[in-house]
Amino acid sequence: MHKTVKDLNSTDLNRALKRGSFTLRLGPFSHLIKGPARHLLPHLIGMYPECQASLDPDDVTEIMLRLKAPNVFRRFIRPQISPDPGFHVPAVPLPESMAPLGFEMGLNLSVALKTCRFVTIHAGVVAKNGSAIMMSAASGGGKSTLAAALHSEGYSLFSDEFALLDLDSADVRAYPRPISLKQQSIPIVRELLGADRVSDVISDTPKGDIAYARVAAESLAENNASAPVKLILFPNFQAGAQPLARRLNPAEAIMRLVAASTNYSLLGEPAYKAIVSMVKAAQTFEITYGTTEQSVQLVEQLAGEGPS
């Protein structure tokens, strides 16, 4: 029986992080983490309390992430960290206080570039009643806010960043990491989920002001959940816009999903088959909305959950 992060003794956890033996199990992945405990520990305890974890690796770990100083001087003088996922990435060193950002970015890079078991699509995914809704948008397109809003309405959060599409079943797998919030979305999500679910704001990062929102314990309980996708949405937030849904030709939806996938070209034929299979079984829409409330109403309408 694995313990959860909150069950672990913080001194032991601190030591395991420094030693690089801390193992976090989330969704289909096991992550081996090493990093500066002073800033990383509060993030892990605050954002991943219900996640299964261990202080020593007892199985194969698929993702290995180290947050390390870019050079020896930066371990001591104005300490900095860089995410090292085990392969070269052009990451800008960050002040050590931004370790949570380095950690989340590092995990994203690992999933995006190293995963071969799933088609990874840059998209948020929520699920309810055994069916999933995928939301694919460019960075800043409002998918995290929309995912948070739907999560606040009782949808399980599978991910706000990556849809993990199973190559055989074409179902999506849950990977419920914290919701990544930027700038204006922070107060909105604080309002939606409650201030206690949102981390302190990390200011002046390369992405501006950022914060993270903890997913509900129920979503983490469905850690290994998977679901078929019934609705694929391409959200587009435009301040003041009237809510609007446009049905997309499935071929156009596939074109957009391929562009949003980080490993489609790498996987080739199995990825093509999985995406085609998913899209054929789903409805595809581009949606435009001017407020978060509108977006939830629109999605529920399209999902057949709300009044039409």
Next chain:
Amino acid sequence: MPTAEQGVESAQAVIEWTADPESWMSEEFNDTHLVFFKPSAETHFLNFLSFGALELVGSSPATNVTLWHALLSKFALSEQDLPLSLVETVVQQLDEAGLISPVSLDAQNS
């Protein structure tokens, strides 16, 4: 005596194009065809005309002109609807995408 340019034009006019139907997988969505081309592992987005051209060339080699006639017949279009120049454009785009290739001279001679 024909110029080099005329020679190239004349050669282009008689080029036969071919494709291997086993090399692609396709799905149709509302008259739009998604084609996964196995040799390049690339995915292409073809409309009814370019996919029709690919299928015809895949079933038997064709020049631009024979392909044009086959497309007019296949889709019940008039020459006004579908000018030869558009078929030439389609062939060029299919060639650039690697989906079709010219029949080799050896094959033509044999």
Next chain:
Amino acid sequence: MTEQPDTPELDSEQQKLADRRQLLRMGAAGLPMVLTLKASAQQVLISQLQCAFVLPRRVRILVNCNGAAWVGNRRLRYRNGQGWNVADIKAFKENADYVFPSGTVPSSYRPTACPEVVCDADDDNGGDDNDIGSGNGSNALSELDALLNSPMPSNAAEIASFAAGNRRSKDDDDDDDDCDPEWQDNGYARYTISRNTEIKPSDYLGNNGGWNPSGSKGLYIILSLSYANSYGNAGSWPGISCVVSILNYLGS
């Protein structure tokens, strides 16, 4: 009584052929016929050229004889033989969501006659009202809308398009010329497009990249172009980003 069944196969085949011809015209105009899936600006452009939008609610367009237009969703009652309800016209214009100046709408969409106030007597008339979209302005179709819609295919977009001046012949007036100042043939044409109608602007593109609008949806395109000229992509005119993306593609 059984209704004459529609022939959806024929309609859909005809539609398919029309779509194909349209695509060939776009191909002749330079639209690529083969796309390779890579994230590229060109794909975005192509996608935008093929964009469509769905009207989130019913749209009514009122056009006067000078080509000015008012766009809104309020009711507009029309009574055979007497004309439009003056109060409705006034309220519609005062509460219009969008107003377009004279000259915006081409003559083919304008009423044949300009306003004529011929009424000077009070009248206790008992004629039937065509209460178009009566009630609270909900999305339910009025009886007239439904009637006008019935011969069309089930997915037909345009509900009704009629011009008061055109529809009202002299013959219709013969027995009901009693005037009521509330009901006057004041020379307006009204067009209605139902909620959830999909409009694909590229359907109205001609061979040379010009516009060939027709029907109520064509009028909506005309107004969209006028809106785009004034406001570009800003504001909340439904579908404006789609229209502007096409204008950008065409280099207009």
